[in-house]
Amino acid sequence: MAVQERYDTRPFAPDTTAGMGVQLLVLEVLCRAVGMGTTGWLTGSAFAVVTWVVLTLALRRSWTGAFGPANRVTLARTILVGGVTALVADSFERRPPVAVLVALAAVALVLDAVDGQVARRTGTATALGARFDMEVDAFLILVLCVYVAVPLGAWVLAIGLMRYAFVAASWVLPWLRGALPHSMARKTVAALQGIVLVVAGAGILPRASAAAAVAVALALLAWSFGRDIGWLWRVRARPGGAGRGGTAARAPVAGEGRGVSVRS
Structure with missing residues (x-):
């Protein structure tokens, strides 16, 4: 029962x-x-x-x-x-x-x-609520990238695909699934992606300006992921660290979730 x-x-x-x-x-x-x-x-x-x-x-x-x-x-x-x-x-x-x-x-x-x-x-x-929230964010960013990529080029898709590439890499490299500390910089960069993509998709900026704004957003996102990956690499062998299968909160694609931040 x-x-x-x-x-x-x-x-x-x-x-x-x-x-x-x-x-x-x-x-x-x-x-x-x-x-x-x-x-x-x-x-x-x-x-x-x-x-x-x-x-x-x-x-x-x-x-x-x-x-x-x-x-x-x-x-x-x-x-x-x-x-x-x-x-x-x-x-x-x-x-x-x-x-x-x-x-x-x-x-x-x-x-x-x-x-x-x-x-x-x-x-x-709850962890489920955080995951639900994060997956919705991630998919929205990916869809907006598809829309903006039509006028600006396929390179825009890198913004939406970066998180999914991170998840795929974590299947092969378990230390990428380790815990990450809270970061306001990470949260800000993640939120910026959606704002920039909506503005670029609205067509209110000249094409060159829209491309520059999206390029800056992509560069910031790459920096954010790179910083987190570097941190996970450094702590992977520490007791309770990423290399020991830490399962605490992980960084989200857009926003910090509901008390539990998850990148995968």
Whole structure:
């Protein structure tokens, strides 16, 4: 009976299922309001289904007992990211509604600061919540990179792919999964990526200026990752350090998460 209760996901079903339903509703609104085509709708629908499956499985494994208000804020951000993803996919076939795309992305970035505050004030900060928050941030950055890479060049994708490359490297080099200390510089650099990509995607800057801004953001991100990798390398052989399989907080892609910072 205890095992069945541990893996019973019914407490989360209303939240995760409602989230998928709202995502599909948002996609339908985008189709009718801004003329988003089939490619965008199918991409957004796939995003909704995959999100529902992954989140349900994660909740089943972690069993936090309740979805929580902070996770609901993050779920709302996920829905906005789904809309951005659909519009970016559709932009390869037709001129995208830039104002709508930028507005959705901007609100998603602003809400990134809200879910963490909600988690701390309600005492509902969890490792799952931090991971959920971080994965949403990472995917939004990657999607924005895809959008901005069209006018500026494929090199922009390095911003969105850097975190995933770090995760892949950590599968081979376990010391990369070690604990990192809190860093305001890391948090600032991570937050800057989304801001710069939204501004560049909005088309309000000349192309040369947008490219320069994104290049600076990429350079800062490379410095941030390089500094963290150097720190992990130096402490890898210390007792309790990265080389001993430390599993404490790790640096996020955008923001410090909800009391638990994770890069992977």
